[in-house]
Amino acid sequence: MAESAERGAEIARLISLLAALPGLGPRSARRAVLHLITRREESLKPLITALTRLDTEMRQCPQCGAIDIRVPCRICADPRRSGEILCVVEHMGDLWALERAEAFRGRYHVLGGALCALDGIGPEDLNIASLLERARNPELREIILATNATVDGQTTAHYLAEKLSGMATVSRLARGVPIGSELDYMDDGTLADALRQRRPF
């Protein structure tokens, strides 16, 4: 029994590491490992190289808190991005999502999470001190609080709006009905917001 459990322990460990990634389960992790085993040169070796490069070279941007291989990060270093407007997000994934939308040409500030009394995450656990520091820059005109539309995200936005009052114009993302969605499936709060903030056709 012990020897049977030990069989393929190295491969079993790799499968369980992959299965722990979001979006993968044990079944897809197993298929991924089979794919890697049979495609060593085209798939396994390049993946090791890319992961190792990420591990050895990724840094947190000291200015905005984003993760990048360059310091300061590409967005902070880009002279074509406006320094007059700052978009505050919880995580790197939110920054990526906004960049994919290609609708924002200012800079970002990545908090690293949201305030959460239940999980014991307070202001000192987030990149808030550096945000207040950046807000003192007289060049800055507007700060968009783009935290998630969740309880924690909105709590964080309210906290930040209070701290930032008087330093710059503080705004938030519009609430409404997402493109492609059916009214029947939307929650009441979103519909109420969308009605209240209706726009001329």
Next chain:
Amino acid sequence: MAESAERGAEIARLISLLAALPGLGPRSARRAVLHLITRREESLKPLITALTRLDTEMRQCPQCGAIDIRVPCRICADPRRSGEILCVVEHMGDLWALERAEAFRGRYHVLGGALCALDGIGPEDLNIASLLERARNPELREIILATNATVDGQTTAHYLAEKLSGMATVSRLARGVPIGSELDYMDDGTLADALRQRRPF
């Protein structure tokens, strides 16, 4: 435009490598990379170690064609596995599936694929010569052809059955209705096989 495309090129490359794995798409690959970025010690570094170990240590078993870190592989080296019965499979994934079923205590032979005229895969591209060599062992009593129940898998089984005739008893997996399936969703051929090969209750 060039600089915008270059932004995050290293991370974009990692995402595209992960998205190429079966079971992952661009969206889940992106979530996996975000997970790895924020969990460097618990997730990224162990994954690099496990992948590197697989890359540097995995070998093809010279006897059965299985991929393992040991040579000969664990199953070939296990004295408690019967050398009298051999199960022929197309891929490592098939071997793993049969091992999970815990119903076979003999040894395996991994062909590395199936014959396929369309893709130009002939007998010389598969581990068939070594199978015929193993079949000459007088200790061997039975060879189970457990290739897939696909056109290519069955073509391969027919080809092997002919080559192996007179050397050992050649058998194949039973065909029938899988556990948990509904007859209404089964194809006609499977139902016809299941009827023809019905067993006393």
